[in-house]
Amino acid sequence: MTSLALLFPPPILFFALGFGAGALRSDLAVPDALAKALSLYLMVAIGLKGGAAVAMPGGAEGLVPALAAGVALSLLLPLPAFLLLRTMTRLDRETAAAVAGHYGSVSVVTFAAAVGALSARGVGYEPFMPAVLAAMETPAILTALLLARHGSAARAEAPRGGGAPRHLLHEVFLNGSVVVLLGSFAIGWIGGPAAKAQLSVFAEGLFPGALCLFLLEMGLVAVRQLRAAGRGLEPALIGFGLLMPLIGAACGLGGGWLAGLSPGGMALMAVLGASASYIAVPAAMRLALPRADAGIYVTLSVAVTFPFNVVVGIPLYLWVAGATG
């Protein structure tokens, strides 16, 4: 593989293609349903593959400390994020708390891109990392709510009938992403090698192509979001969106090291720390903190931090973790 191809693997180039097409206002579009289908597929495939790998002898070794590290990161990372936002930017408390929640949580596709980069370099990693990914999706939501608590009567705001607290707990424990990731992980685990073999074309063969298509869509979404909400983004916010992933990655490296992970595993933990949610947390925040400005957190997550991680962050975190093959 040429070093150009290593630096710019197809998924990243497809992201760039989508971003460029969007920036130049091409009429290129990915149907909504395809984007949702791809997102679902990626979670199922990641879960199945991880579960099947854990079913191998010794595959679950070290799972518990890694899960603990992941949950701790998800719970704690919103704190520095909130601090930074309240000092660096003029966001109100509620929006700052909501944004902070996104950075404790994770992005499935950033994880998938990192896994792809590790494979391309032939670097191994602990097979249970998809379970860590799932475990990190939602604890950050709780921290975000605690941070918002002293603000305006945030929770009283939610519609009485809708039962925000009920919805909220569902978002934390029964969020669609969490359910699909953990469920597929368990199914891969139960099914073991037989299921792995039977599902390999689906879960492994298709994976790189599906990731490419989804990143094409993410490029388009990032631009669209920048355009729709970009005016609202003060420079300090953009700075936060570039700085916070570095802090998250550093904490992730530390957590991974404490949990005794391999270089590949540490690199993935850094990626999880660095990445920001763009599916599970936004939906939860709309329900729990309806006064928070969705334009801000969706844009920061999708259009600033996601591209940064995919293009600059992943190679950097892999290199720092010593996971460059």
Add this chain to the structure above:
Amino acid sequence: MTSLALLFPPPILFFALGFGAGALRSDLAVPDALAKALSLYLMVAIGLKGGAAVAMPGGAEGLVPALAAGVALSLLLPLPAFLLLRTMTRLDRETAAAVAGHYGSVSVVTFAAAVGALSARGVGYEPFMPAVLAAMETPAILTALLLARHGSAARAEAPRGGGAPRHLLHEVFLNGSVVVLLGSFAIGWIGGPAAKAQLSVFAEGLFPGALCLFLLEMGLVAVRQLRAAGRGLEPALIGFGLLMPLIGAACGLGGGWLAGLSPGGMALMAVLGASASYIAVPAAMRLALPRADAGIYVTLSVAVTFPFNVVVGIPLYLWVAGATG
């Protein structure tokens, strides 16, 4: 393969995942268009695979008696179903006739799950069974109409302009499922081994994964349907939804035996007898018997009989047919 993995293969676990997620009111969702795409894909893949197998030397041997048995089952099974419904439950004649029609017809995904179970156990079956599946889809509609005839002025009800009779004949002979299954079967047959090789990643490699995703959706649909129409289901109706598949399976076994099928083929015939339509017949019934309560038949078919067959029925029918490898 562990016995746990044999008892709970991935497709069934994905059904359970969807059902559980729905029951716990997770916000997990499968986009509509993906569900429809998967349903179309499964029919195309089943048809192609069957057709290609029939193109092999001797592949069509025994096709005619099997088709005859299938059509007979489809035409006759609504009779005991109707009798049971009119004696066991308080359904009006028209709704009872509509429900009965569903049980003469078949469910493509139940068939697909059974084929998967046979493959996992290494049990062979007649390759033309997909053609039998297609042939059984719609004859039951005719019986259902005859059963409803003496009821309220059922047919006069259909909108004059829409031309119910015309639509109805289309539903029977040109129903989308029938056309796709038979068409793909014919294309696989004409294409033979060359087409089979060319389409193998698509029609065979992807199949298990697509089935898993579709069953995830079916689990969600089953719960949603139970919730939306569940109140309307008297216990006797649920009893019918669990009893009738056993009757259908017994008749299917008998029919398969008369048609001289192998154990694998008999097992599939039992599955066809036991399964209830949830695509072709509901649509036909809305047009032909608009006074019949769609909530009842959709719920029974999708949320009672389908789960029963997939989880309990298939292993049972395979075991009775001696098709457990």
Add this chain to the structure above:
Amino acid sequence: MTSLALLFPPPILFFALGFGAGALRSDLAVPDALAKALSLYLMVAIGLKGGAAVAMPGGAEGLVPALAAGVALSLLLPLPAFLLLRTMTRLDRETAAAVAGHYGSVSVVTFAAAVGALSARGVGYEPFMPAVLAAMETPAILTALLLARHGSAARAEAPRGGGAPRHLLHEVFLNGSVVVLLGSFAIGWIGGPAAKAQLSVFAEGLFPGALCLFLLEMGLVAVRQLRAAGRGLEPALIGFGLLMPLIGAACGLGGGWLAGLSPGGMALMAVLGASASYIAVPAAMRLALPRADAGIYVTLSVAVTFPFNVVVGIPLYLWVAGATG
């Protein structure tokens, strides 16, 4: 492979299946989002495969003259088309110009079907042909506008706010199809053999099946379109839709010969010349020439010329080009 299977490969049979089902008013339907997803997939796969092939030693040899020939064909073919339409039919100048633009441009799926036919016959072709395909998509739009210019105040018609000229240039240079085809081509090229291997299940394994499904949908669309706009089609227009591809194919053969292509490449160039756009150009024409009758060009392209090329044209052009293995 039997000669029946060679004459009627699965993609064509699926087209016939869709056409037949539509003609008989079956309720068979392909979800919109699936059709759009397949169309996007086909372009990505064609681009990736072409780019990877060009990355092989010597793969780009002869690219420049072929591109030149393709662009020239796209720019010039609208001229005979326009002439024929204005003499043979009663179309107004603007509609005639719009239709002519479609015939200079190309159809991705016709190209894909031709590539499939070459593979089935084991005939090679220049790997850069997907780049030629992309290059031919939009130049014809410019010619169409020049042809329409002296007509009614066509351009003044476009909504002031929408900025038709801006939109138009985007359609020509940044049309979604062009961007995806060229982008994927470049990504395949950069990625080289490593990317090719990684994406082979996606871009190659799935391809024939995806093409089949898309052609099923095209069959349905062709009938639907004939039915909706068929009354408006005078016989002379249908004649044009059958004659013009022959002219385009002949020019394509000439252009391919001048560019020094192999028989397989010449056959593909003939197919490009013969085919008519049904995605990029219709959208551009709605914006640029809103007075032109969309019913006419969509119907001619999708329901007359496309079926003709797929069923009759491709075998013919391959035979004339001496590309029948």
Add this chain to the structure above:
Amino acid sequence: MHARKRIEIVVEAVQAEAVTELLDRLGAPGWTMLPVIAGRGRQGLRRGGDPGGVLDNVLILCIASEEVTARVLAEREELLGARPAIVSVSDCAVLRGEHF
């Protein structure tokens, strides 16, 4: 501006074509059909997306003259019958009277 009626029909998707054919037959100048995600009425919740599509609804909008509207409403049985369906009518004004 010209005064017209705005007829709004929510009906199950499998009956949609029958309704638009009825509108065409009664001389409606046109109609527009919109997708529906979900609906609730006397027949309970109808959430689209079941595999057979029988729980899908559509909304049909038809702008017509008073005369055509009266004819459409007269087909009450035909429109509503036993089917999940509602029909409402309101006033509106259109720009190009000659087309409606």
Add this chain to the structure above:
Amino acid sequence: MHARKRIEIVVEAVQAEAVTELLDRLGAPGWTMLPVIAGRGRQGLRRGGDPGGVLDNVLILCIASEEVTARVLAEREELLGARPAIVSVSDCAVLRGEHF
């Protein structure tokens, strides 16, 4: 024909269920929910299709009696609150008065 009110609510999709539950609770005889492609309001452009779906809107249509309508409008805070949402009401007539 019977005079009724036609309530039209555009609200973000994640709040849709809360709104329909409110309508049910206030005695609305039914409602219909339609998908929205994009919308603009005070909160700027909301174009659906972001991965989390938080920028999706839906349109909820509810035909109800004057009385129910008054009750719905009284829940102004509940309906609108801090959320992207608009509510409008117009007059209409329905065929089967007993159902609305």
Add this chain to the structure above:
Amino acid sequence: MHARKRIEIVVEAVQAEAVTELLDRLGAPGWTMLPVIAGRGRQGLRRGGDPGGVLDNVLILCIASEEVTARVLAEREELLGARPAIVSVSDCAVLRGEHF
């Protein structure tokens, strides 16, 4: 409640952005765009879903003051021109007058 106008425009999807830009330019306080499955008018049946999307329609709903509505209707040529399109206007009332 405050009296406003409800403008409803059905237009081909490729022109949708031009129409919403026009509404923005004329000072409309907002708009909502809904997908359309199919429509019939003077130009015959327009059933969405052709590969190029040129037969897709959308419905644009805009609630605006009488003044803005008059400005929008004055752009008749711009809105309708040669394109498949219809425009209708009706009365409605809104809860938060300051926003419309």
